[in-house]
Each structure stands twice: as structure tokens, then as C-alpha cells.
Amino acid sequence: MSTARAIERETATGQLAVNGLTVQVATPSGARTVVDDLSFTLQPGKTLCIAGESGSGKSMTALALMRLLPQPMARVAHGTALLGGRDILALPEAEMRRVRGRRLGMIFQEPMTSLNPVLSIGRQLGGAIAAHGGISAQEIGRRALELLDQVQIPEPARRLKQYPHELSGGMRQRVVIAMALAQNPQILIADEPTTALDVTVQAQILALIRKLQADLGISVIMITHDMGVVAEMADDVLVMQHGRMVEHRPVQAVFTSPAETYTQELLAAVPRLGEMTGTTEPKRALERQDAGQDRPKAAAPLVEVENLTVRFDIKGGILQRPVRRVHAVEGVSFVIKPGETLSLVGESGCGKSTTGKALLNLIPWQGDIRVSGRSTRKLGASAMRPILRDVQMIFQDPYASLDPRMRVGDLVAEPLLIHGLASGSELADRVAYLFGRVGLSPDQMRRYPHEFSGGQRQRICIARALSLSPKLIVADESVAALDVSIQAQVLDLLQDIQDETGIAYLFISHDMAVVEQISHRVAVMYMGRFVEMGSRAQIFENPQHDYTRKLMAAVPVADPSRPRRAFMEKAEDLPSPVHALDYTPPRHAPRDIGGGHLVWEAR
Amino acid sequence: MLAYVARRLIQTALILLGISFVTFILLYLVPADPARQIAGRSATAATVANIREQLGLNLPFYEQYLRYLGGLLNGDLGRSYLQKTEVSTLIASRLPASLLLMAGAIFCELVLGLTMGVVAALKRGSRTDDTLMIASFVGVSAPQFVIGILLLYVFAVKLGWFPIGGYGTFAHLILPSITLGFLGAGWYSRMMRSSLVEVLRQDYIRTARATGTSRARVLFGHALPNAILPIIAMIGIDIGLFMSGIVVVESVFGWPGIGQLAWQAIQRVDIPIIMGVTLVSACAIVLGNLVADLITPLIDPRIKLR
Known part of the structure; x- marks a missing residue:
């Protein structure tokens, strides 16, 4: 009796003790251990952050605790996880099902795919509430509203009837959180819950998780690669590498005196907003005193963009005529000088990628774009070809942007062949040189893309973009998919190439800290327009527009001693860029507040 | 809409x-x-x-x-050269039998194909999976007249369970329906298997399981509505397959539908009938696809008809 009561008490407190957890994945060459002898204890009401880079086994740990490892490849080889006196790793599936949702709730990384596209929000949330039955339809409806209100979703009654595709990423993630909380679990496992979200939304979701934790008294296991998020959330930190625990200590200790070399490296690689204060050149150029000095200061512009406007028609009706219009980019003007990095920064849907694509004529646009003085307006494919020798692009996803059936050497050689610039041994030499230039070995040329890691693939993409010796590379979120240590290497490579060749970059990114490191000049975009543009120092040290300030305030800071941000009330979505056909967008003129620092104020 | x-x-x-x-x-x-x-x-x-x-x-x-x-x-399909009757009258008298046969065939292929596909997907990699997929391969590769004659021999001639041919009772309907639906069942089981395997791998299935939802509920409530979408599009295309299959199956089983009518007309170069049957078939195919396209948005809210 007393033991039962003790167990009951322990259950209610939500302590989880993991001991010797080992997860193996079956591969053609035998079992591979992805989580190796991991032990930790999660204290009730506390947040444990499991931090590490991709492949460190952090997600596998979470899935193992939920017993949702991908079947039949992965399995728990050893270990126990005691929750309320029971080893959940040894429970039969039928009993484990009752642990899921009731004791352990989980939120996932990708809000776009973690909700069922064909079921309404109400159906899915209701399913989570009534997963174990015994609840009346009326009660389910009442609880669903209460949950949506708890995760700060405006107009909850209307949302219940909506489908996932009608909600923004941040709203969807709130729904996923509501589903995880539906049965009042004591432990919430959050696997990279904000990685796919914009910074301002990330800040809201992190604050929401902290508030829910305080209100409901739950414990949280937070899995993340972002040391900024760790600093914002953790009580304790567990750093993992190659499936093993590197370090497990309170958050302050990890940040102020990291004990292990790996932790030190991980922290050093994190770009910190504001660490470039008082400088004008990008970070790499500062470290190498000789570089960046001969950059022509008053050269003729390489690219001039005037009043660039991109609108997409939405068609409908019997005759498929345009009925509404998406205003993706509205009257954007800028110049890029040789050897300069201009960064476009903003949140998803702000038009920054669209602007980049317009530079390469990949989409129809209005306004004027001149590359080396030559207008590219309405140029056909053949007329555009010589211009594309000067302007190349690197994309976000290094996995999707290399043809899996071509050898990487052929991929890098292809642009040279298309433009008829080299053949035979000259071509082979050129490709070998490019491989060496991006830090790969020329004898890797005969391999296929899948044999390389993400960082190496991005280097191959850079080599391909460099093959034509372009004057400008449009880098669209080119380091967003990489681990911080790899990201730092690729950023260094891009800057070294710039110092050497005087190439210019249009660097498109959502990451303020990365932008601060690499840019000469920065333009902040919001809803298809520039709201502020100026030198790196002007934007980061003296932000004028509200939106710029909001963006910077939202970046998680890798410093646990900083006071954690207060909770923000009801979430607001971005306004829609879709308008009626007769909509004429208002024009704002920028105000120069000195030294070419332009601010567009809505009046 | x-x-x-x-x-x-x-x-x-x-x-x-x-x-x-x-x-x-x-x-x-x-x-x-x-x-x-x-x-x-x-x-x-x-x-x-x-x-x-x-x-x-x-x-x-x-x-x-x-x-x-x-x-x-003016709605006039002409007169048959040989039967001296309006083509529209001929088709109208034959169409109900063919539609009945097609309905039977769709039922057979859905029940057979979807069951096989779901079981194979849930037991993927097992011997059951292999056996079902071999069976479906026989379904897609065996010619219909072979299957028809085989079924007739076993179930009508040897076992005497069903009549050998003709039209009229429910028993008459069974063997021709299975014959006509066999090919589709083979396709559907393979499509259903790959579609469901893909869906079961999706994040939202994991989300549903993480809330403690039972496996059966995850399968029927979350996975199948997604996995069925490509099948619905397929049923629309299928009506075209039926139109060619019906000529063979109706001949084998002596089923008085438009397939038989067409076959006789082709042998005797009765052009108005051939034209009429072709146009009616084309209509059926196009309308079948339209119906499939109209059903899809009822299941998938992301698809808007514009």
C-alpha cells in the first residue's frame, strides 16, 4: 500500500531516470550504435536541454523514450528509463500506448508536416484529447477550446474548423504543442521545436513553452542544435556527440566554464549577435589583416536594381483569368558593388528569395535590373546566357540541389561545358582546381553526391557556382541547413574567396547573427519591401525601424545569465500579401538619416 | 465549383x-x-x-x-446498317447490363485490391507481403480471357457453384465481375501498398502515435484518408481500362452489354454502332475522371477546384 502510494507520488512529480540507454540502427554493414550508454535524470519541473550537432543521437534519444523509433531499423539495445517506478523501455506496447500522451507528450521539429493535411484541427486535437477514450464529444470540444486558448491561438473556435494548410508555421506548432499537452502529461519532449520557424515566432514559442511549464509544473526535455535556445531554456544541459554524452551540467556552468573541448568548440562556433560591434569589414577580413584592403571603394556598381516588383496572379473562374494577386516584391531598389556583400534579411515570405531569383531572370519581374550596366529586362534564354556567366546562385538545400545520378566532378564541369569555356584536359584541370579551392580533394571528383556530408555538398555547390568565375553569387540561405561548426567553415570559405577574387555576394538569410558576420551592407525586408538599408554597423548598432529592432530582439542569445524574455500575449500572424487585382500598393520614400542609412517609415 | x-x-x-x-x-x-x-x-x-x-x-x-x-x-447517333434499329435504342438496351458489370468489377477490385494492399503495407517485408505482391503481379499480367476461362472452368464447370454464362441473377454477376476486376485489383493492391507505406512514414503519423492514439485509429483515422487519394484518381482512369476489358469479358461470359454489341458491330463493319459505342465509352471515361476529381477535394481540403 505504502509502496503504491510512493509510486503514485513519484508519478505525479514526473521524475525520469534514464540509465545506460543504448540505441542501435541496423545497416547493411551490421548494427551501428547511435546512442551509446546514455544516463541522465530529469528533475520534476525542470528543463533539460540535449544539445548536439546532426548525427549526435539527440533525436534518437527522444524517439527511444517515446518508443517511436523508426521500425524495424532502429531498436533499444540496452538501458532503462524509470518513470513513476516503471521502466517504460520494457513496457508492452499496449501499456506504453497509455504512457504516450498521458505521461510523456512530444512536439516535433517540422510544423509543416507534423499535422495530418486531410483532417481539421478540431479532429486532430480531439483525437489527441480522446486518445484513450471515455470522454464525451461535448467535453472534447470544451477541452479543445481551452487548449487552443492556452497555447495563445487567437479565435480558437474558428481554428478548430480549419485545416493545417490554412495556418502559418507558428500557428501549426502551437497546435502541435496543444496536442502534446492534451492529456496533461508530466513530461514534454520537444525535438527542435523552433528550428523550422522564423526568429520572431521562435521567440514566441520558446516563451510559450516556458510559461506552460511554469503554469502546469511539467518537466521539459528540449532537443536543440542551437546554443542560443539552450541558454534561453535550460536548467541543465546535456551535450552529445556521436551518440555519447560529452558533458552534463547546469546551464551556467556549461556556458561559463565548459569542461570538454567539444563543448568549447561548439560554443565558439556560435555566431553571436553584436560581437562585431565597432567594425566595418566582415569577420574573416578582420582576422586576416592583409585582406580586404584593396577592395575598390568607389567602383562602378556591378548590379543596379531599380523598383523591382514581382507579382504573381492567382487564376480562377471558367476562363482561368487572374482573380487575385500576390505582391511578393514591391518596388525594391539597391546596388551591389564589386567585392561587396549585401545581405537581404527578413522572415519567410518577405520576398528575399524572390528578389534573388529575379536577378537571374528565373521568374518574371517588373522594374529594371542592370548587370554591369546591361539591362536584363525581358532577355530570352540565349541573350541571358552571357549575363549568367557573371551571376550565379547557391541554394539552401545542398541535398536537393545536386543531381544524385551525376558524378560531382561532372556537376562542377557542367556550367563550363554549357558555356563552351573549356574542354578536355583543360576542363579536368579547371575542375580539379575548383575542388581544391573549396577545400575538397580532386580525387573525390569521381564520386556521387550521396557519398558526401551536407557541408561537403555545399562546398561542391560553391565550386559549381565558381566554375564560371562569376562577379556575383546569389547565396540563398546557403548555410541555413548546416551545423554551426560547418556553417562557420563555409562562411569563412565564402569570405576567403571574396578577398581573393573580389567577387560580390547577395547573401540572403533569416539569421541575423550570420548576416552580421559576413556583410558589408544589409537590407532588412518585410512584406516585399525594404524597411531599412545601410552599412553593417548602421543596421546592427543603430537600428531605426521597429521591425529591425524586433528581429534583433528575437534572436536567442547564447548567454544564460541574461534575463529570459517575458511571455508575449496572443500571437499575431503576418498580414497576407494577397490582394485584389485593383490594389495599388502605397509607395514610401526612404529617409536618409545620414551616411547612406535609409529608413522606410510607413506613414 | x-x-x-x-x-x-x-x-x-x-x-x-x-x-x-x-x-x-x-x-x-x-x-x-x-x-x-x-x-x-x-x-x-x-x-x-x-x-x-x-x-x-x-x-x-x-x-x-x-x-x-x-x-x-440533335442527339441522333444514326441507324445500325444491319439491325435496322436506332443506335441509341440499341445502346440504351445494352448499357444497364454493362454498368452493372462495371459496378461489380469496381467493387471487386476495391475490396480485393485495397485489402491486399493494406495488409501488405502493414506487414511489409514479411512473407505475407511477398505472397500478396506476387498474387497482384499475376493479376496485372494475366490476360483477362485466361482468367475468365480459368474461373469458368473451376467454379462453373467443375464445382458448379455459378452458372456458366448469361445474365439475370446475382450469381451470374459474380464470375464476370471478378474477371473484369482482377486486373484493377492487382494495380490497386500495389498502389495501395506503396501509398500507405509512404504515408505511414510521415511525421503526422508519428504525431498521432505520440498522443497515445491506438494503431487501428491511426490506420483508419489518419493514414487511410491520405493513402486513398491516388487510388481515387486511379478509379477515374480505370473506367477506360474497363471499356476495353468489357469487350473480352462480355464475350467470354455471354453478357449482353455494349461490349458484345461493339464486338458484333466490328465484325460486320456496322459503322454507326461502332461510332456510338466509342462515343458513349469516351463519355464514360471523361465523366469518370470528372467524378474522381470532384471526390478528391471532399477528402483532401488542400485541393480547391478552380
């Missing part, structure tokens, strides 16, 4: 116009002479010429086509 249906119906009319034109050309180019077929082997050249004159077969091609088209616009 209404605008969408209207646009699709206009498209349908254009498609039918194109099909009527192409079929008419092909039949015009056929070396057999319908007038001689009608007149019989012993007829004189004068009789044949007379018949040709009567049917308008001596007119230039475009005039013959325009005449036919004119009739078509």
Missing part, C-alpha cells in the same frame, strides 16, 4: 468532338466496304451501289462527317 464543372463539361464536349473525328477517319479508311457487307455476297454491283447511295457512303469524307455531326448535335 460550378465554374469548374462548367469548364470541365466544355472540355468534355471538345474531347468528344475530337474523338468522333478521329474514329470517323479510321473507320473511313478501313478497307472493308459496309455496303457490300449489307448487300450480302450474292448481290449485284448495282444493288451495292444503290445501298451505298442510300447510306450516303459515296459522298466525300467531310460531307459524311458533317452529316454525322449534324445528327449527333
Whole structure:
């Protein structure tokens, strides 16, 4: 009796003790251990952050605790996880099902795919509430509203009837959180819950998780690669590498005196907003005193963009005529000088990628774009070809942007062949040189893309973009998919190439800290327009527009001693860029507040 | 929605116009002479010429086509050369039997194919999976007349469970339906398997399981509505497959549908009937696809008909 009561008490407190957890994945060459002898204890009401880079086994740990490892490849080889006196790793599936949702709730990384596209929000949330039955339809409806209100979703009654595709990423993630909380679990496992979200939304979701934790008294296991998020959330930190625990200590200790070399490296690689204060050149150029000095200061512009406007028609009706219009980019003007990095920064849907694509004529646009003085307006494919020798692009996803059936050497050689610039041994030499230039070995040329890691693939993409010796590379979120240590290497490579060749970059990114490191000049975009543009120092040290300030305030800071941000009330979505056909967008003129620092104020 | 249906119906009319034109050309180019077929082997050249004159077969091609088209616009499919009856009457008397057979076949292929596919997907990699997929492969590769004759031999001749052929009772319907649906069942089981395997791998299935939802609920409530979407599109296309299958199956089982009517008409170069059946079949295919396209948004809210 007393033991039962003790167990009951322990259950209610939500302590989880993991001991010797080992997860193996079956591969053609035998079992591979992805989580190796991991032990930790999660204290009730506390947040444990499991931090590490991709492949460190952090997600596998979470899935193992939920017993949702991908079947039949992965399995728990050893270990126990005691929750309320029971080893959940040894429970039969039928009993484990009752642990899921009731004791352990989980939120996932990708809000776009973690909700069922064909079921309404109400159906899915209701399913989570009534997963174990015994609840009346009326009660389910009442609880669903209460949950949506708890995760700060405006107009909850209307949302219940909506489908996932009608909600923004941040709203969807709130729904996923509501589903995880539906049965009042004591432990919430959050696997990279904000990685796919914009910074301002990330800040809201992190604050929401902290508030829910305080209100409901739950414990949280937070899995993340972002040391900024760790600093914002953790009580304790567990750093993992190659499936093993590197370090497990309170958050302050990890940040102020990291004990292990790996932790030190991980922290050093994190770009910190504001660490470039008082400088004008990008970070790499500062470290190498000789570089960046001969950059022509008053050269003729390489690219001039005037009043660039991109609108997409939405068609409908019997005759498929345009009925509404998406205003993706509205009257954007800028110049890029040789050897300069201009960064476009903003949140998803702000038009920054669209602007980049317009530079390469990949989409129809209005306004004027001149590359080396030559207008590219309405140029056909053949007329555009010589211009594309000067302007190349690197994309976000290094996995999707290399043809899996071509050898990487052929991929890098292809642009040279298309433009008829080299053949035979000259071509082979050129490709070998490019491989060496991006830090790969020329004898890797005969391999296929899948044999390389993400960082190496991005280097191959850079080599391909460099093959034509372009004057400008449009880098669209080119380091967003990489681990911080790899990201730092690729950023260094891009800057070294710039110092050497005087190439210019249009660097498109959502990451303020990365932008601060690499840019000469920065333009902040919001809803298809520039709201502020100026030198790196002007934007980061003296932000004028509200939106710029909001963006910077939202970046998680890798410093646990900083006071954690207060909770923000009801979430607001971005306004829609879709308008009626007769909509004429208002024009704002920028105000120069000195030294070419332009601010567009809505009046 | 209404605008969408209207646009699709206009498209349908254009498609039918194109099909009527192409079929008419092909039949015009056929070396057999319908007038001689009608007149019989012993007829004189004068009789044949007379018949040709009567049917308008001596007119230039475009005039013959325009005449036919004119009739078509008034809902007149012409008269059979040999049966001396309105083609529309003939088709109308035969169509219900064919539609019944098709309904039976769709039922068979859905029940058989979807069950096999779901079981194979849930047990993927097992011996059950292998066995089912081999069976489905037989389904897609065996010619229908072979399956039909095999079923007839075993279940009608040897076991005597079903009548050997003909039309009228529920028992008559079973063997022809299975024969006609066998091919589709093979396709569906393979499609259902791959579609469901893919869906079960999705993040939202993991989300549902993480809330403690039971496996059966995850399968029927979350996975199947997604996995069924490509199958629905397939049923629309399937009606086209049926139209060719029906000619064979109706002949094997002596089923009095439009397949049999078409087969007889082809042997005797009865052009109005061939044209009529072709157009009715084309209509069925286009409408089948339209219905499939209208059902899809009811299941998948992301698809909006514009």
C-alpha cells in the first residue's frame, strides 16, 4: 500500500531516470550504435536541454523514450528509463500506448508536416484529447477550446474548423504543442521545436513553452542544435556527440566554464549577435589583416536594381483569368558593388528569395535590373546566357540541389561545358582546381553526391557556382541547413574567396547573427519591401525601424545569465500579401538619416 | 465549383468532338466496304451501289462527317446498317447490363485490391507481403480471357457453384465481375501498398502515435484518408481500362452489354454502332475522371477546384 502510494507520488512529480540507454540502427554493414550508454535524470519541473550537432543521437534519444523509433531499423539495445517506478523501455506496447500522451507528450521539429493535411484541427486535437477514450464529444470540444486558448491561438473556435494548410508555421506548432499537452502529461519532449520557424515566432514559442511549464509544473526535455535556445531554456544541459554524452551540467556552468573541448568548440562556433560591434569589414577580413584592403571603394556598381516588383496572379473562374494577386516584391531598389556583400534579411515570405531569383531572370519581374550596366529586362534564354556567366546562385538545400545520378566532378564541369569555356584536359584541370579551392580533394571528383556530408555538398555547390568565375553569387540561405561548426567553415570559405577574387555576394538569410558576420551592407525586408538599408554597423548598432529592432530582439542569445524574455500575449500572424487585382500598393520614400542609412517609415 | 464543372463539361464536349473525328477517319479508311457487307455476297454491283447511295457512303469524307455531326448535335447517333434499329435504342438496351458489370468489377477490385494492399503495407517485408505482391503481379499480367476461362472452368464447370454464362441473377454477376476486376485489383493492391507505406512514414503519423492514439485509429483515422487519394484518381482512369476489358469479358461470359454489341458491330463493319459505342465509352471515361476529381477535394481540403 505504502509502496503504491510512493509510486503514485513519484508519478505525479514526473521524475525520469534514464540509465545506460543504448540505441542501435541496423545497416547493411551490421548494427551501428547511435546512442551509446546514455544516463541522465530529469528533475520534476525542470528543463533539460540535449544539445548536439546532426548525427549526435539527440533525436534518437527522444524517439527511444517515446518508443517511436523508426521500425524495424532502429531498436533499444540496452538501458532503462524509470518513470513513476516503471521502466517504460520494457513496457508492452499496449501499456506504453497509455504512457504516450498521458505521461510523456512530444512536439516535433517540422510544423509543416507534423499535422495530418486531410483532417481539421478540431479532429486532430480531439483525437489527441480522446486518445484513450471515455470522454464525451461535448467535453472534447470544451477541452479543445481551452487548449487552443492556452497555447495563445487567437479565435480558437474558428481554428478548430480549419485545416493545417490554412495556418502559418507558428500557428501549426502551437497546435502541435496543444496536442502534446492534451492529456496533461508530466513530461514534454520537444525535438527542435523552433528550428523550422522564423526568429520572431521562435521567440514566441520558446516563451510559450516556458510559461506552460511554469503554469502546469511539467518537466521539459528540449532537443536543440542551437546554443542560443539552450541558454534561453535550460536548467541543465546535456551535450552529445556521436551518440555519447560529452558533458552534463547546469546551464551556467556549461556556458561559463565548459569542461570538454567539444563543448568549447561548439560554443565558439556560435555566431553571436553584436560581437562585431565597432567594425566595418566582415569577420574573416578582420582576422586576416592583409585582406580586404584593396577592395575598390568607389567602383562602378556591378548590379543596379531599380523598383523591382514581382507579382504573381492567382487564376480562377471558367476562363482561368487572374482573380487575385500576390505582391511578393514591391518596388525594391539597391546596388551591389564589386567585392561587396549585401545581405537581404527578413522572415519567410518577405520576398528575399524572390528578389534573388529575379536577378537571374528565373521568374518574371517588373522594374529594371542592370548587370554591369546591361539591362536584363525581358532577355530570352540565349541573350541571358552571357549575363549568367557573371551571376550565379547557391541554394539552401545542398541535398536537393545536386543531381544524385551525376558524378560531382561532372556537376562542377557542367556550367563550363554549357558555356563552351573549356574542354578536355583543360576542363579536368579547371575542375580539379575548383575542388581544391573549396577545400575538397580532386580525387573525390569521381564520386556521387550521396557519398558526401551536407557541408561537403555545399562546398561542391560553391565550386559549381565558381566554375564560371562569376562577379556575383546569389547565396540563398546557403548555410541555413548546416551545423554551426560547418556553417562557420563555409562562411569563412565564402569570405576567403571574396578577398581573393573580389567577387560580390547577395547573401540572403533569416539569421541575423550570420548576416552580421559576413556583410558589408544589409537590407532588412518585410512584406516585399525594404524597411531599412545601410552599412553593417548602421543596421546592427543603430537600428531605426521597429521591425529591425524586433528581429534583433528575437534572436536567442547564447548567454544564460541574461534575463529570459517575458511571455508575449496572443500571437499575431503576418498580414497576407494577397490582394485584389485593383490594389495599388502605397509607395514610401526612404529617409536618409545620414551616411547612406535609409529608413522606410510607413506613414 | 460550378465554374469548374462548367469548364470541365466544355472540355468534355471538345474531347468528344475530337474523338468522333478521329474514329470517323479510321473507320473511313478501313478497307472493308459496309455496303457490300449489307448487300450480302450474292448481290449485284448495282444493288451495292444503290445501298451505298442510300447510306450516303459515296459522298466525300467531310460531307459524311458533317452529316454525322449534324445528327449527333440533335442527339441522333444514326441507324445500325444491319439491325435496322436506332443506335441509341440499341445502346440504351445494352448499357444497364454493362454498368452493372462495371459496378461489380469496381467493387471487386476495391475490396480485393485495397485489402491486399493494406495488409501488405502493414506487414511489409514479411512473407505475407511477398505472397500478396506476387498474387497482384499475376493479376496485372494475366490476360483477362485466361482468367475468365480459368474461373469458368473451376467454379462453373467443375464445382458448379455459378452458372456458366448469361445474365439475370446475382450469381451470374459474380464470375464476370471478378474477371473484369482482377486486373484493377492487382494495380490497386500495389498502389495501395506503396501509398500507405509512404504515408505511414510521415511525421503526422508519428504525431498521432505520440498522443497515445491506438494503431487501428491511426490506420483508419489518419493514414487511410491520405493513402486513398491516388487510388481515387486511379478509379477515374480505370473506367477506360474497363471499356476495353468489357469487350473480352462480355464475350467470354455471354453478357449482353455494349461490349458484345461493339464486338458484333466490328465484325460486320456496322459503322454507326461502332461510332456510338466509342462515343458513349469516351463519355464514360471523361465523366469518370470528372467524378474522381470532384471526390478528391471532399477528402483532401488542400485541393480547391478552380
